[in-house]
Amino acid sequence: MAGRKLFKGNEAVAEAAVRAGCRYFFGYPITPQNEIPEYMSRRLPEVGGAFVQAESEVAAINMVYGAAGTGARVMTSSSSPGISLKQEGISYIAGADLPCLIVNMVRGGPGLGGIAPAQSDYFQATRGGGHGDYHLIVYAPASVQEMVDLTLGAYDVAERYRMPVMILGDGVLGQMMEPVSFPDQMAPDRPAPEWATRGARDGRTPRLINSIYLKPEELYKHNLDMAERFEKASANEVRYEEVLADDAELLLVAYGTTSRVCRAAIEKLRERGIKAGLFRPITVSPFPYDALSKRAKSAKAVLTVEMSMGQLVDDVKIAVAGAAPVHFFGTTGGVIPKASDIAEYAAGIVGEEVR
Amino acid sequence: MKQVYSVPKSLRPVSTHYCPGCTHGIIHKLVAETIDELGVRDRAIGVASVGCSVFSYDYFDCDFQQAAHGRAPAVATGIRRTVPDAVVFTYQGDGDLASIGTAEIVHAAMRSENITVVFVNNAIYGMTGGQMAPTTMVGQRTTTSPEGRIKGLAGEPIRVSEMLATIPGATYVARVSTTSPAHIAKAKRAIKKAFEVQLAGGGFSLVECLSTCPTNWGMSPVEAMEWVDKNMIPYYPLGEFRTPEGGQTNG
Numbered sequence: 060m061a062g063r064k065l066f067k068g069n070e071a072v073a074e075a076a077v078r079a080g081c082r083y084f085f086g087y088p089i090t091p092q093n094e095i096p097e098y099m100s101r102r103l104p105e106v107g108g109a110f111v112q113a114e115s116e117v118a119a120i121n122m123v124y125g126a127a128g129t130g131a132r133v134m135t136s137s138s139s140p141g142i143s144l145k146q147e148g149i150s151y152i153a154g155a156d157l158p159c160l161i162v163n164m165v166r167g168g169p170g171l172g173g174i175a176p177a178q179s180d181y182f183q184a185t186r187g188g189g190h191g192d193y194h195l196i197v198y199a200p201a202s203v204q205e206m207v208d209l210t211l212g213a214y215d216v217a218e219r220y221r222m223p224v225m226i227l228g229d230g231v232l233g234q235m236m237e238p239v240s241f242p243d244q245m246a247p248d249r250p251a252p253e254w255a256t257r258g259a260r261d262g263r264t265p266r267l268i269n270s271i272y273l274k275p276e277e278l279y280k281h282n283l284d285m286a287e288r289f290e291k292a293s294a295n296e297v298r299y300e301e302v303l304a305d306d307a308e309l310l311l312v313a314y315g316t317t318s319r320v321c322r323a324a325i326e327k328l329r330e331r332g333i334k335a336g337l338f339r340p341i342t343v344s345p346f347p348y349d350a351l352s353k354r355a356k357s358a359k360a361v362l363t364v365e366m367s368m369g370q371l372v373d374d375v376k377i378a379v380a381g382a383a384p385v386h387f388f389g390t391t392g393g394v395i396p397k398a399s400d401i402a403e404y405a406a407g408i409v410g411e412e413v414r
Numbered sequence: 415m416k417q418v419y420s421v422p423k424s425l426r427p428v429s430t431h432y433c434p435g436c437t438h439g440i441i442h443k444l445v446a447e448t449i450d451e452l453g454v455r456d457r458a459i460g461v462a463s464v465g466c467s468v469f470s471y472d473y474f475d476c477d478f479q480q481a482a483h484g485r486a487p488a489v490a491t492g493i494r495r496t497v498p499d500a501v502v503f504t505y506q507g508d509g510d511l512a513s514i515g516t517a518e519i520v521h522a523a524m525r526s527e528n529i530t531v532v533f534v535n536n537a538i539y540g541m542t543g544g545q546m547a548p549t550t551m552v553g554q555r556t557t558t559s560p561e562g563r564i565k566g567l568a569g570e571p572i573r574v575s576e577m578l579a580t581i582p583g584a585t586y587v588a589r590v591s592t593t594s595p596a597h598i599a600k601a602k603r604a605i606k607k608a609f610e611v612q613l614a615g616g617g618f619s620l621v622e623c624l625s626t627c628p629t630n631w632g633m634s635p636v637e638a639m640e641w642v643d644k645n646m647i648p649y650y651p652l653g654e655f656r657t658p659e660g661g662q663t664n665g
């Protein structure tokens with residue numbers, strides 16, 4: 060690793076993708092992620108790649124489909140309303156077993172919503188988003204360096220399980236500057252995968268990239284195969300972090316930007332003698348159900364904190380499965396919760412449940 | 415004895431799912447012959463669209479991707495940018511290209527993507543059972559225009575070739591018919607020219623093929639051919655609307 064450099068989150072994720080072998084980017088402008096396409100428009104030509112500003116997010120994601128189908132490492136990025144438009148293509152990409160990288164710098168919704176950071180696309184990201192029986196692998200980084208590290212490994216994971224990987228960020232992560240380090244070396248060139256459509260050369264049998272299975276038994280088989288691959292990903296790729304969780308009587312659960320605020324809230328609570336800890340999912344799909352389930356058994360209460368009206372909390376309830384009461388503290392519309400408000404709310408719970 | 419005709423190698427020897435008298439088959443053959451004659455089967459990548467030709471990948475003996483409804487030009491763009499020496503073509507119906515996929519086709523032309531579009535205009539949605547298309551003729555009965563397309567309600571049919579010809583990036587745009595041997599010979603020349611434009615790196619090319627759908631038009635194959643000649647060609651004039659040389663020919 061070379062020395063650390065100050066990088067804006069959006070530019071860092073773009074550079075990390077390039078280091079990971081991304082050579083093609085298709086996107087459409089939307090705040091708060093514009094630095095990603097802007098960065099790619101100057102960076103990709105330098106490394107022999109291509110940038111296309113598409114006519115819409117619908118077109119952009121279908122360009123991703125075409126490029127991914129040739130075995131290329133390809134990326135798109137957007138923010139909430141744009142990701143909604145991309146759901147058509149994401150479903151087709153998943154259905155055609157294609158790897159790719161999608162970045163969502165979430166902003167407040169629904170509708171046009173606002174441009175301030177939010178976590179209200181959790182359901183969309185973790186429950187497929189588009190139509191059909193599929194999952195994405197979704198990472199929720201909490202710092203610029205973590206976003207870089209997850210992006211560096213994203214294509215390997217996407218290709219191993221042949222499904223799209225999404226980086227679920229938000230306006231804060233995209234806009235903030237932090238010191239980061241990148242690997243000196245670019246990911247080595249790799250041969251085109253054995254399913255890629257690049258022309259049936261040297262007499263090989265023609266290949267097809269496809270998501271249509273009109274016979275129910277065939278689609279059944281295909282969906283089972285996809286589910287099996289996601290199950291494997293669930294066994295191998297789940298990531299999470301625990302902070303002061305060993306002796307925590309009150310376990311906070313939060314991801315991304317919110318988890319940073321929760322760290323400060325935990326400090327405040329500890330200062331007041333309340334044993335608070337944090338469980339932070341890094342993969343929100345597959346979700347670390349088992350790890351959280353285990354951890355919740357030693358807690359007296361669980362508090363989910365998120366920038367939405369309550370989406371992550373559903374997964375927390377599934378994991379905790381009644382082992383402890385699950386409380387919820389949410390802010391929405393682009394409002395970031397304050398550590399003092401979280402601590403206050405948490406202290407209230409402690410008054411009721413922990414003592 | 416000299417062999418004067420053989421089935422194109424780029425077409426698989428399988429039986430077709432198209433209805434009797436449907437001109438999709440003729441157009442497939444013209445595309446396959448072109449691929450053979452240009453010797454590009456091993457670097458051809460087709461993009462199938464959503465419509466009766468959704469299974470066109472079963473017939474063409476080359477790499478293929480199946481695109482979402484209307485998105486074939488976007489998918490082709492993704493392929494084009496990643497495999498520089500590929501010969502990339504889409505095969506799209508009029509519901510696919512002229513309705514749900516208008517943004518994608520217009521912008522592929524604007525960027526002058528070096529791809530070839532085979533556009534099959536049969537004035538109806540074939541696959542879904544004969545609903546009105548943007549290309550349906552005024553007065554033409556379909557399952558969603560039971561009294562015939564009404565100009566005051568549904569407007570008049572869109573002329574895709576003329577529209578695309580206004581775009582600077584559209585290097586080659588032609589409209590052909592498939593209703594007689596003479597028309598088919600001209601159609602073949604246009605399709606070949608479109609692929610040649612791509613091979614020369616000339617940019618976007620499109621051939622609109624006036625086509626029949628005897629099944630959903632409720633006609634015999636012969637009546638359907640006559641209907642194209644009588645009703646479609648006067649509204650959708652044949653000819654080249656843009657050429658790399660800048661000339662235009664109608665008729």
Ligand SMILES: Cc1ncc(C[n+]2csc(CCOP(=O)(O)OP(=O)(O)O)c2C)c(N)n1
Nearest residue numbers: 464465466483507508509510538539540541
């Ligand atoms: C997003 C979406 N909307 C609608 C459909 C249903 N659909 C399938 S084929 C088709 C129309 C195809 O008509 P056309 O492009 O004219 O081709 P043809 O069948 O006539 O050859 C439609 C609307 C679909 N598959 N996807």
Ligand code: SF4
Nearest residue numbers: 432433436466540627
């Ligand atoms: S429904 Fe129409 S377009 Fe489709 S195969 Fe039959 S005749 Fe051809």
